[in-house]
Amino acid sequence: ARVAGFGPDTVLLMVLPLAHNYNLGSPGMLGAIAAGGHMVIAPRGDASTVFSLVENERVTCIPAAVPLVVNWLNDPALDRFDTRSLTLVQNGGARLSPELRDRLRKRLGCQYQEVYGTAEGLLNLTRLNDDDEKILTSSGAPICDDDEIKVVDEDGREVADGERGELVTRGPYTIAGYYNAPAINARAFTADGFYRMGDIVVKRGRYVWADGRKGDLINRGGEKINIDEVENLMLKHPALHSVALVAMPDPVYGERACAFGVLRAGATLTFEELSRFLLEQGIAKFKLPERLEIVPEFPVSGAGKILRRTLREIIEAKLAAERSQSAGPRRGP
Structure with a gap:
């Protein structure tokens, strides 16, 4: 307080x-x-x-x-x-x-x-x-001064300030374990009792800069796309009221970026217009969204979080339907 x-x-x-x-x-x-x-x-x-x-x-x-x-x-x-x-x-x-x-x-x-x-x-x-x-x-x-925080790499080694990794924490009001759940605790805590936040961050001193959840990074053929970076650029477009970037499955790259957008009243936006705008903002080409879905509103949780899992399910269902249509009706022998 x-x-x-x-x-x-x-x-x-x-x-x-x-x-x-x-x-x-x-x-x-x-x-x-x-x-x-x-x-x-x-x-x-x-x-x-x-x-x-x-x-x-x-x-x-x-x-x-x-x-x-x-x-x-x-x-x-x-x-x-x-x-x-x-x-x-x-x-x-x-x-x-x-x-x-x-x-x-x-x-x-x-x-x-x-x-x-x-x-x-x-x-x-x-x-x-x-x-x-x-x-x-x-x-x-x-x-709290007694909160301990550090950033670790995928092998659990602490990284230097300014380097990206997962935030882990230990302190007077952070739990020491989940009740009667040894398997979950083995995944959720380090060997020395730090709780794994599941967030990718950069730390400078005691301050952290969150880069998103570990699962929210889009892995496009080995290239990692930071959703916050792309969303921040998209929000600068005058036609967009709110935005979300999610991974959609791809048979070649594993994942590609799909942009969801809610438009301002009376506005229009095409995929080509969005791509051109983002390139003008200096975005790397591999980070460009490869599909744009305009929706009337975003699904949100009771706490006001955009339900990205729901958006991923929406685009996965659309892709499956499109594949089914392109395959056409089966022919008999």
């Missing part, structure tokens, strides 16, 4: 499901209560509902998630409300791109705080007085 600046004057607006760990205690409701603040519960997450409550209840902080932020920033209704009481918007569950972090700060005139961690323990936050580079790009630093 101290790292988020919570105190007796804190008015926390709860938009996401109350039982989710991020909303509950990262620092969330428990942090606000411990600091002597109070909470307002929003019945819905649309901009009109949320920001009318900000205006009427003098809300100071909103724990948000990527789909909420994207929708708010693209909703003209936001300009109708007085948001001067708002001092902080947090984001958790999935990393918010630097561009959207900056737009959020400027549009709402408040500070931004990235919240990163796991229900099993470790909690990282950017600090309110961090420089712009950390606030706009990093996943923060552990909230």
Whole structure:
């Protein structure tokens, strides 16, 4: 709560499901209560509902998630409300791109705080007085001095600061094991008791920069594609409201990149236009999406995370249907 600046004057607006760990205690409701603040519960997450409550209840902080932020920033209704009481918007569950972090700060005139961690323990936050580079790009630093973090390679060897690898952690509030689950514990923990976060990161000192889940990297014939990098470039296109990049199966390369996009109202976008735009942004050709799927909205979890597994299932089903159609009807002997 101290790292988020919570105190007796804190008015926390709860938009996401109350039982989710991020909303509950990262620092969330428990942090606000411990600091002597109070909470307002929003019945819905649309901009009109949320920001009318900000205006009427003098809300100071909103724990948000990527789909909420994207929708708010693209909703003209936001300009109708007085948001001067708002001092902080947090984001958790999935990393918010630097561009959207900056737009959020400027549009709402408040500070931004990235919240990163796991229900099993470790909690990282950017600090309110961090420089712009950390606030706009990093996943923060552990909230507790006793949290131990290191980055390891695929063989479990610790790598130097600035090198990519998996984040592992050990500390006073990180679990030491799952109850009565030795097989799971053997996979989830290192021999010296560090919990495997499953996230690919770069660490510099105590700060980390999340690069996505281990399974979210797209392996195109041995070339690894960082989905965050491509999505951040896609978000700069004026036609796109929100984006997601997922792997689609390929018989030659193993995986190729498929871009899903939700368009802004009245906008259109072709695959060729997207490819041309990304090349103008300086993207390496092997990282280009090789298919574009426009959808009305993304499937999201109760905590506001885009369900990438569902998107992968959608494109896999489409590819299977296309293969079936191209094969044509079977002929008899």
